[in-house]
Amino acid sequence: MEKKVVTIYDVAEAANVSMATISRVVNGNANVKEETRKRVLEVIDRLNYRPNAVARGLASKKSTTIGVILPDITDLYFASLAKGIDDVASMYKYNIILTSLQESIGDEEQILNNLLSKQVDGLIYMGKQLSKKVKRTLSNSKTPIVLAGSVDRNNETASVNIDFTDAVYNVINTLVQNGHKKIAFVGGSLENPIDGKFRLDGYKKALKKAHINFSSNLVFEAEYSVRAGEAIWDAVKNSGATAAYVTEDLLAAGILNSAMKSGTKVPEDFEVFTSNNTVLCEVTRPKLSSVEEPLYDIGAVAMRLLTKMMNQESIDENTIKLPYSIVKRESTR
Amino acid sequence: MEKKVVTIYDVAEAANVSMATISRVVNGNANVKEETRKRVLEVIDRLNYRPNAVARGLASKKSTTIGVILPDITDLYFASLAKGIDDVASMYKYNIILTSLQESIGDEEQILNNLLSKQVDGLIYMGKQLSKKVKRTLSNSKTPIVLAGSVDRNNETASVNIDFTDAVYNVINTLVQNGHKKIAFVGGSLENPIDGKFRLDGYKKALKKAHINFSSNLVFEAEYSVRAGEAIWDAVKNSGATAAYVTEDLLAAGILNSAMKSGTKVPEDFEVFTSNNTVLCEVTRPKLSSVEEPLYDIGAVAMRLLTKMMNQESIDENTIKLPYSIVKRESTR
DNA sequence: AAGAAATTTGCAAGCGGTTACGAGCTGAAT
DNA sequence: ATTCAGCTCGTAACCGCTTGCAAATTTCTT
DSSP states (O other): OOOOOOOHHHHHHHHTSOHHHHHHHHTTOSOSOHHHHHHHHHHHHHHTOOOOHHHHHHHHTOOSEEEEEESOTTSHHHHHHHHHHHHHHHHTTOEEEEEEOOSOGGGHHHHHHHHHHTTOSEEEEOSSOOOHHHHHHHHHSOOOEEEESOOOTTSOSEEEEEOHHHHHHHHHHHHHHTTOSOEEEEESOTTSHIIIIIIHHHHHHHHHHTTOOOOGGGEEEOOSSHHHHHHHHHHHHHTTOSEEEESSHHHHHHHHHHHHHTTOOTTTTOEEEESSOOTHHHHSSSOOEEEEOOHHHHHHHHHHHHHHHHTTOOOSOSEEEEOOEEEOOSSOO | OOOOOOOHHHHHHHHTSOHHHHHHHHTTOSOSOHHHHHHHHHHHHHHTOOOOHHHHHHHHTOOSEEEEEESOTTSHHHHHHHHHHHHHHHHTTOEEEEEEOOSOGGGHHHHHHHHHHTTOSEEEEOSSOOOHHHHHHHHHSOOOEEEESOOOTTSOSEEEEEOHHHHHHHHHHHHHHTTOSOEEEEESOTTSHIIIIIIHHHHHHHHHHTTOOOOGGGEEEOOSSHHHHHHHHHHHHHTTOSEEEESSHHHHHHHHHHHHHTTOOTTTTOEEEESSOOTHHHHSSSOOEEEEOOHHHHHHHHHHHHHHHHTTOOOSOSEEEEOOEEEOOSSOO
16 A cells, blocks of 8 residues: 555545635635535545645745744753743644754854744744844844843843842842841853843842942852852852852752752851752752742743734733742751 | 845846756755856855745655654653754754643644644654554654654564663662662553553562562552652651652652651661652752663664664664663662 | 625645756767 | 767756635525
């Protein structure tokens, strides 16, 4: 038995109508007599016809596919965002093409071009920052894009986030109220505006309010990993800090590991606040207090926003800030 | 300025050759004079021509896209596999369409049909099990599929895994040697053959070797979550078990949480072995001993295998078992 | 019952590429 | 000079579906 894919022509022939009619019933076009529709649907079912989305995409210029660009899918932060995106996407019948930003920053444009060549109807970007070049490429195509859990410095690009500055401001305030004078800020690359600008701004703002001088000695930069956290502990401790706000959970867990190992009691001798409230926070001992970002929702809202943009619907606000909360567990008093 | 997408025709006109020639140089066909090739490449660059992958897909019947089906991207197990898949896929210039298996088992066939309609060149499946129906649909299309970190009961389908039975057998042996007589087996749904068959087989085999009678009272079924782990602890403890082999890290972390909370010392009073060796194992206290599955590699090898199948290359072995190891940390003696 | 209006359909021109086939051109062999 | 093989390249037929437009059919008016 030869495996033959059944096309719209086969269905048309079997149902004794033209292919245009088949196309109409498949697409739910109203201009089809009820009787015909039923007959066609039967044939479709009998022949097991499955419309070729590629051909459809070519003819209609819509791929019902969106491109999702993220740094690392094994990072729970991005995975959570991705899940929200995925759920809403499938709700709206979109498929997701997932692409990881490899090490090489350089190829970001290539990734984008590839996605555009696949004719994605929209894009969701979760990387650090859109380069000028990429923005240009983007604006030359009319493909809409929204940033999820990522920020555009000048709000040219639509994005969904929490108010990072405000969140950190609150965390530091709490720490100040607990009597700390020296609070470490442990972030990832400060070139990433989320850490290097927004969060750091909140940190500075809170210090200012408490009349504590900002000292760059208390600002640390590390990779997002347990290992890096473990490695940086000594430096943090030696800076004289008695509490730390950490911008990522793995990093915080690493710091916690080393702190405990060195005999420093958390939270009695040292308090730790982290940022993403992934499941990690619940399995460390002590459990980590954290800013709770509604990651799933951010992803979901970003995707929803994208559907509107793809639909040419009017957008009231292209920079959406979702509410966050602060979860106190055992790493703080 | 009207945004006009540049097509192969535009390039052909600008370069003063036919579109066939453009197509040839884009596809690296050798039948083009060097001089012409250079001229065309220049024009492509100048006009910023980006071949339409959809049109190309229609004409060539290849989408350079593969479908990846998994239960939950926020599960580090699958995320790690996905990363391996993604890296190899991009190495071979394939894009990945990511689809999550929602709650509803029923729509698994629908997901598959959707993917097939998108003309994916291949599929990687990480769900529990392929239903008969799905297998049938699959064999009617000639789209190759490989299972990653998932098993086909009768090896009809290509798959990449570790030897689950053997791994558990070894873990239980170790526990037996540590003097345990009552060892709990805490798995997810036993309907999933990985837990319910392969791993459980290893457990039974090891018990048999040690002349310990198998008792279903020591076998527990729970959801893969911290919460479920915390909740099941009492039952585990009350069963009289003095050690547990757990099939998933979150679950193990939950058990650990409750054990510590109840004052049971791990590993002194109770030993715990888990299975996936995700980063979770390194942030719990005590750190979790675990079977180490080469998740990234499994994903990578699965994808590599798939490329061979898509290429019609001959496959020596369609069930690949990768080596695993056992990492002892602090939850065991 | 005839003509107008409304519904259903089919025709055919794309969508932007790939590729089989053959034509034009070149240089070498005869 | 003629012939022929080997390169290069253009022509045109698809790939499977969408959709504007007009034809065909049915229904409504009067």
